[in-house]
Amino acid sequence: MLTVVIFLPLVVAGGLAVVPGLGDRVVVGVWIAASAADLLLTAVMWLGYGGGIGYEARARWIPSLGAGYHVGVDGLSLPLIAMTALLFLVCAVYSSGRTERVRQYAALFLALQTVCTGLFAALDLLLFFVFFDLSIVGMYFVIVGWGHGDRARSALRFFLYTFLGSLALLLGFIGLYLGGGARTFDMVDLTRDPPFADAQGVSGLVLLAVGVGLAIKTPTVPFHTWLPPAHTDAPAAGSAVLAGVMLKMGAYGLARIAMPMLPGAWQRHAWAVVVVGVVSVLYGALVALAQENVKRLVAYTSINHMGYVVLALGAAGLTAGDVQARRLAVSGAVTQMVSHGLITGALFLITGVLWDRARSYDLGRFGGIAAVAPVLTGLTAVAAFASLGLPGLSGFIAEFQILAGVVGVGLPGSVIAGVLSVCGILITAALLLRMLHRVFLGGPGELTPRVLDVRPRELAAIAPLLALSAAVGVAPRWLLDLVEPAAAAIVSLVSR
Template sequence: MDFPILTYMIFIPLFGFIAVMFLPKEKHTLIRWASAFFSFIPMILSFYLTYIYYFNYSGSADMVFVEGPFSWIAPIKAHYYLGADGISVPMLFLTGLLSFLSILASFNITNRVKEYFSFFLLLESGMIGVFCALDFFLFYVFWEVMLVPMYFLIGVWGGPRKEYAAIKFFLYTLFGSIFMLVAILILYFTSDPHTLNMLELIQTTPGVMGHSLQLLCFAFLFVAFAIKVPVWPFHTWLPDAHVEAPTAVSVILAGVLLKMGTYGMLRISWPMFPEATRFFAVPIAILGLIAIIYGALVSMAQKDLKKLVAYSSVSHMGYCMLALGAYSSVTAISGCMFQMFSHGLITGALFLLVGVLYDRAHTREIAAFGGLGSKLPVFTGLMVLFSMAALGLPGMSGFVSEFMVFIGAFTAPAPDLMIITALAVLGVVLTAAYMLRMVQRVFLGEFNSEKWSGLTEINVREVLTVAPLALLTILIGVYPSPLTNIMKATLENLVNLMAR
């Protein structure tokens, strides 16, 4: 590729971050549209990238759009090295889309507008970087770069407990990252010649690293990624951060940041440490099962609409972990990727819609509403649509991904996850229970016309922010093969790598 598309995708938002900082701070409209512009271009580029990949490269597992490796810090052999394959392309697509939509959805921010949008662009730059970095040092830098804007976005523009939520998110993620850093250093010094190149490490590590050291590095990386996902015992930062964060930031958190954990596992841990993957597969699947059931049960008990969506993320990411436990099944791993993509769309949209309601009602308490269906038909329609998608109604993307996960995990040649999968199917029922209960209590029943008479219907800008997500959810729900085709070859190769 002559045109360094990935570099442009990373650096246009970064340039936007700097440019927006130099705009006069009173010109809110200008700042908003400038930010929208700086996130619109990467979105278009991500669409273009997906298009090119689908038609030209989806049959092979090779890295494409490769840039580098260009020497960056020669003494430690860090390189500027980017590339994309079937795992990163869907994630880049999702990041480009959700970032732009989130910026559109943030147009109603009035406090410290300039800082908000510049931080948001910095965040986007970091996220795109994570999904295409192929050098460990570069990957780690992007991974951490996002923490700072996220900390500020939650801490300045968040809800009542924003300070607590912001620092908890920051410390929790940093705590995870340091284990990744140790693992990176161990990998660097065990490889011979020393390298930070992920692709090389994937090829060589199983050959040079001893069994126990592999287990250790895998465990270290797992902590870092599991905190991001978040896998069950590491999930406690999530409800705080999601609930306190402003709407658009919750969308990015749920839609993109959580995916980085599973992305890191698929890109790094699993292929790099096949022995350790085999060793830990069953416990990981069990963690997935716990997350599915626990997340669903906790969601059921929530009184706050946003908290309900937040905990449903724990439950939904549990499907990914279950699928990752079934490392030998291409179907399961595809289901995992599919679930990552579809959860990004659905939960992103749910957070946007909850934000729309909160902006008008200034409360998110489920019990405070009732019968909104008659007053806000369009809003209700959208909300019900995404609730159905979340509970896995056939015809929507959520169904496809869950189905693939279950089939894959159930029939996986190794390890034997039949019982765990069978139990995990219960999660679907529980999801249906809390989603339907929420729909019933908020949208059906008697309308409190006295209290909510001033409630207005969702406006055009807000519809525009969720409409693309609705279209995609249905599109890949009805016709999933484009998405599965994009990742098929890469994932088959991945499963082969894990079989070493």
């Protein structure tokens, strides 16, 4: 069943590419139907999930290299898979009108959906890497084909930078493969029997390779420079997928691969991870504060929000601290990944609406939109409040858990890290409120007359994301029941 969920979009994409003479409306219909079917199947999987590794499937692939087709879901990957399915569906709905070359666009997005879902489901390093690399290629074509502004340059930078990361990751994987006694790429086997148990120096280098590869994707400071231009010049749906889904690949890889497979090295270098996390939080927030471009601003808040995830994962490696608090931090990190996917997806689609109307992202040229587009203003307000961590929305649940966990670890350094990160929340609040104030309130700006209120398809795309964010914020148990056992498992694995 999981295999069907992964490859259904790809099959549909192949069909769209091959079958001649489809009208645009048919293509969009097929696209939305396929994404909806995938979401439905994912929901069924969620309901039927019973703990441990669910829906596991194994097949021989490259036995001589110890690599196989091995997929499965657990409390860490299932929420992300569900978030991926939802985000791709809303992108399909959002893009249903006024997209040029819609057939190729739909095929590309469906293929990307397979790639993203497959990455979160992969339980084999080589399979993970295949999907990781293909996600870069797919997103490159989205940016270069349907972006705006200086898209060729941004896309090239995105490709080169993340490809560098993927090769560092590949070297790390080869290290894990050669370091394990069993010569295998299987994640479950490598997790059970971590490689380099007695070679500290090498394991540190392998962690560095894997860590750099994933940090570029996440992205954390100082590996973030590809992100703002890529986001700014990508089409809105592309940005939503890039920020909502693909940034999670890095953090997910840290939790799925780096922590359980290199526990000793992770513990030794946990403070470095914590520092990187804190710096990302503060730097992302401060740079976002200085932006005059709405989309760049949202892109920098992504760096800030992913910084919390990295901070929490680093804190999980502080074995001297309290176990309960570390579990809380990891649980918060997973929640943050889901929450950030929903909120940033919504924010990027909103900036897409602005671009669609006014062809500009310039904060200074808007103003008083609330008067002409009340629904858009309402949506943006909810998204912004969710992003800054207002109680009652998902951002609060996630960030509260992370900060409580990090501070609760009880070491002086972690308390300092927690306090500094709270400052990050304050800055984020300031910059989002400032953005709301300048764009939506106050006197009318130069481009404000062009801004019409949201169209039904835009509303249908943005509203579900925010509704789900509110659902997580008000009643988080249904999500946390799934995430907490996985978080506890990660903490116990990294504490070995």
